[in-house]
Amino acid sequence: MTTVDIKKIFENPKEFKNKKITVKGWISSSRGNKHIRFIIMNDGSSVQSLQVICKNRKGFNFSLLDQIHTGAAVEVKGIIILTPKAQQPFELEALSFKLLRDADLDFPIQKQGINLETLREIPHVRHRTNILRSTMLIRSTLAKEVHKYFDDNGYLYFNAPIITSNDGEGAGETFVVNDDNSKDPFFGTKKATLGVTGQLHAESYAIGFKKVYTFAPTFRAEHSNTKKHAAEFWMIEPEVAFYELKDVIKLADNMLKCVIKNTIKKHPAEFKYLQENVDSNLLERLNHFLKTKLSIIDYRDAISELAKVKEQFENKNIEFGLDLATEHERFISEKLFNGPVAVINFPKKFKAFYMHQNDDNETVAAFDLLVPGIGELIGGSQREVRYDKLLQRALEVGISQEELQWYLDLRRFGDSGSSGFGVGFERLVMYVTGIDNIRDVIPYPRTSGNIKM
Amino acid sequence: MTTVDIKKIFENPKEFKNKKITVKGWISSSRGNKHIRFIIMNDGSSVQSLQVICKNRKGFNFSLLDQIHTGAAVEVKGIIILTPKAQQPFELEALSFKLLRDADLDFPIQKQGINLETLREIPHVRHRTNILRSTMLIRSTLAKEVHKYFDDNGYLYFNAPIITSNDGEGAGETFVVNDDNSKDPFFGTKKATLGVTGQLHAESYAIGFKKVYTFAPTFRAEHSNTKKHAAEFWMIEPEVAFYELKDVIKLADNMLKCVIKNTIKKHPAEFKYLQENVDSNLLERLNHFLKTKLSIIDYRDAISELAKVKEQFENKNIEFGLDLATEHERFISEKLFNGPVAVINFPKKFKAFYMHQNDDNETVAAFDLLVPGIGELIGGSQREVRYDKLLQRALEVGISQEELQWYLDLRRFGDSGSSGFGVGFERLVMYVTGIDNIRDVIPYPRTSGNIKM
Numbered sequence: 001m002t003t004v005d006i007k008k009i010f011e012n013p014k015e016f017k018n019k020k021i022t023v024k025g026w027i028s029s030s031r032g033n034k035h036i037r038f039i040i041m042n043d044g045s046s047v048q049s050l051q052v053i054c055k056n057r058k059g060f061n062f063s064l065l066d067q068i069h070t071g072a073a074v075e076v077k078g079i080i081i082l083t084p085k086a087q088q089p090f091e092l093e094a095l096s097f098k099l100l101r102d103a104d105l106d107f108p109i110q111k112q113g114i115n116l117e118t119l120r121e122i123p124h125v126r127h128r129t130n131i132l133r134s135t136m137l138i139r140s141t142l143a144k145e146v147h148k149y150f151d152d153n154g155y156l157y158f159n160a161p162i163i164t165s166n167d168g169e170g171a172g173e174t175f176v177v178n179d180d181n182s183k184d185p186f187f188g189t190k191k192a193t194l195g196v197t198g199q200l201h202a203e204s205y206a207i208g209f210k211k212v213y214t215f216a217p218t219f220r221a222e223h224s225n226t227k228k229h230a231a232e233f234w235m236i237e238p239e240v241a242f243y244e245l246k247d248v249i250k251l252a253d254n255m256l257k258c259v260i261k262n263t264i265k266k267h268p269a270e271f272k273y274l275q276e277n278v279d280s281n282l283l284e285r286l287n288h289f290l291k292t293k294l295s296i297i298d299y300r301d302a303i304s305e306l307a308k309v310k311e312q313f314e315n316k317n318i319e320f321g322l323d324l325a326t327e328h329e330r331f332i333s334e335k336l337f338n339g340p341v342a343v344i345n346f347p348k349k350f351k352a353f354y355m356h357q358n359d360d361n362e363t364v365a366a367f368d369l370l371v372p373g374i375g376e377l378i379g380g381s382q383r384e385v386r387y388d389k390l391l392q393r394a395l396e397v398g399i400s401q402e403e404l405q406w407y408l409d410l411r412r413f414g415d416s417g418s419s420g421f422g423v424g425f426e427r428l429v430m431y432v433t434g435i436d437n438i439r440d441v442i443p444y445p446r447t448s449g450n451i452k453m
Numbered sequence: 454m455t456t457v458d459i460k461k462i463f464e465n466p467k468e469f470k471n472k473k474i475t476v477k478g479w480i481s482s483s484r485g486n487k488h489i490r491f492i493i494m495n496d497g498s499s500v501q502s503l504q505v506i507c508k509n510r511k512g513f514n515f516s517l518l519d520q521i522h523t524g525a526a527v528e529v530k531g532i533i534i535l536t537p538k539a540q541q542p543f544e545l546e547a548l549s550f551k552l553l554r555d556a557d558l559d560f561p562i563q564k565q566g567i568n569l570e571t572l573r574e575i576p577h578v579r580h581r582t583n584i585l586r587s588t589m590l591i592r593s594t595l596a597k598e599v600h601k602y603f604d605d606n607g608y609l610y611f612n613a614p615i616i617t618s619n620d621g622e623g624a625g626e627t628f629v630v631n632d633d634n635s636k637d638p639f640f641g642t643k644k645a646t647l648g649v650t651g652q653l654h655a656e657s658y659a660i661g662f663k664k665v666y667t668f669a670p671t672f673r674a675e676h677s678n679t680k681k682h683a684a685e686f687w688m689i690e691p692e693v694a695f696y697e698l699k700d701v702i703k704l705a706d707n708m709l710k711c712v713i714k715n716t717i718k719k720h721p722a723e724f725k726y727l728q729e730n731v732d733s734n735l736l737e738r739l740n741h742f743l744k745t746k747l748s749i750i751d752y753r754d755a756i757s758e759l760a761k762v763k764e765q766f767e768n769k770n771i772e773f774g775l776d777l778a779t780e781h782e783r784f785i786s787e788k789l790f791n792g793p794v795a796v797i798n799f800p801k802k803f804k805a806f807y808m809h810q811n812d813d814n815e816t817v818a819a820f821d822l823l824v825p826g827i828g829e830l831i832g833g834s835q836r837e838v839r840y841d842k843l844l845q846r847a848l849e850v851g852i853s854q855e856e857l858q859w860y861l862d863l864r865r866f867g868d869s870g871s872s873g874f875g876v877g878f879e880r881l882v883m884y885v886t887g888i889d890n891i892r893d894v895i896p897y898p899r900t901s902g903n904i905k906m
Binding site: 003005007024025026027043044045071072073075100101102103104106107123124125127128133136137139140143144147148151154156157158159160161162163164165166173174175176177178179180186187188190192193194201204205207208209210211216217219221223231232234241242385406407409410412413414415416417442443444446448449450451452453 | 456458460477478479480496497498524525526528553554555556557559560576577578580581586589590592593596597600601604607609610611612613614615616617618619626627628629630631632633639640641643645646647654657658660661662663664669670672674676684685687694695838859860862863865866867868869870895896897899901902903904905906
């Protein structure tokens, strides 16, 4: 008799009606008396738990139930009984009950409702609460749906190097990598750092494979201690040859909507849980996003609009050159458009060197995709394909030509231009789950001063 | 008129018969005369290239074709003509031809057949050869099929931390991570290293989610300069609660066969290319693997068998305690079994501390899955679930209890045992493509002294 995932029973209880099955999982509660026990167990396949009924009858080791603690691993064989009139649509009437491994009394997850901050101290067990369980199940599905979306659309999954001698953004906030055991530097004279983006390398593969994407960890040695920043996070970066700015904005919008729609469909119970316990507006917000056409606004127009209402912002200095803060982004997406919006053509001075320089000589063909409730979810651009302009801008921001020559050379070897964007995966998980701290959507978060386990 | 991927036409030429289409890609050759030109172009969707026919007639910019070089990016609109009697099943008769971006004369990929060693010097363009193109297309599909396999079987995709304060294997060959810009250590007093495995963290999630897997980059600061070792490589690590050794061996066998079978099905052209140009035995070898039942042999029995023929090995010291080398592994899988084989129950002294200790007090419940032509492809084990035995072994190999307490505590919190394994993803790609150097199956390889781009 093979073990059944509890999720499968919830998906189609009738299929299991009166069937004898085996389940394995962990106990989250037990109540009852010396005649009957109601045991709630979960196996991680769903946030929904199975109710097991144990009756004190001959041949059933009923006294064992008194010795079992919350968190214990058990195996139950029994029969699924449909209970259409009860709160739960079915229950498992136990024929046999096996304690595989008990949990000590100091198991930290004795009940639901522990606050998220406390749970951050115990990342090795916090996923055994319903809130983390829901979040991590959705996270996993989002990741798989991302791979599925790009596969369905003919993209090559490209693995950029993690350890690199290039600093893609020219941002400087990088981690340095050294060999622990040797006096000789492992990679010779070059400084090795952890990649902040896979984009430059992905561009090289877009030239030849046309459509590629990365999905990998990236790193920033940012000391800022905010809800949105982590030192280690996963990033999705598609890069498409022959695409211009408008094409890649459309890709970003399509991808987001497809991935979110499919994820919602696969997790009715988890979204119900988060809606009831984290963000009562969650599904309304996501459904509004799904059905709302993406708007596009030029950065200059956005600045004009923001300037009209500048009194309401903390940063009131609204003029060309402003790097939009979250308060501005949220105003644009929530108040101006009440939906997703791409702001395009940003001033070049605060954008990366590789972005296509517009004819006005002041802006670049970049976009930020903003969504209500969050602000920026995606940033991307059309890449500068003109060798001289690219080199000039790289030198302006202090990148040496020697380091960048391989990348510059792509432009001499049939690179007719490509476009791409980056999605911080954890930010996407936050948007989709309503969880508002990045530390709670990644299993073992790494932030300044924090490297638990 | 949307752009068509060349692969789509090869998959079903009849569907495109006499249809007007647009293709975008890169030129790999051009021949002909002043009346007609045959241009071969590839767009990276397949190793197969499209033959484009250009006729010198009114309204067609024929003279342009004289100025275009190998590697140039072009856009062609034309009509698909089926040519059942010709070598290629169809061709594109060009109606218009647009040069999107030419390539300079020093574009390194002027023809096929450049040797792999030379290509390693130019990782930013080498994928524009047929051999790297085939390899990277298969690599991408293998990765997606891995995700698909685990998704179909209800696994949670788990992202272990990359930067860690734990050294999972106790191997010591780790990279150390430091903040570049700050005198203060980013993570406080703890030494931060790049993970060599996600397993310990994955175990914590298996307890609660039952079935999980990682698929992420891992790092070893190994100075050894072999064809099989890289400093940075991707690893797949499933971990399943309630599984014992025999269960996880079955999982490894199933997963490999499913993933390889589906990948072969999706890449007939790429496997044909590799068969003809890299390994004439490739498909026979893979098909033999697919149809051969996995054998299982105890390490002690394997040693007895090896001892009988010890004269043929470089290392003739065949006795209990020998850590099998590739020559031994290949003998076992090729000569003893002529097929895939799992060697089980290895001496504990050269295996990791977390493996289940067998009753003989000498061996652990580990397995290595060996395949003909390669040797070890997968290594895994049942984990030690007994707190005291786990702690004792950790101390024996020099791991401090303090560092490991969180992991030890899993055993007190309902961990009834789990099993898992690790597949080096690049080694899998090597096995499936027949490419025999790890530097040629990963886009930008990192090895001792080598960090190009």
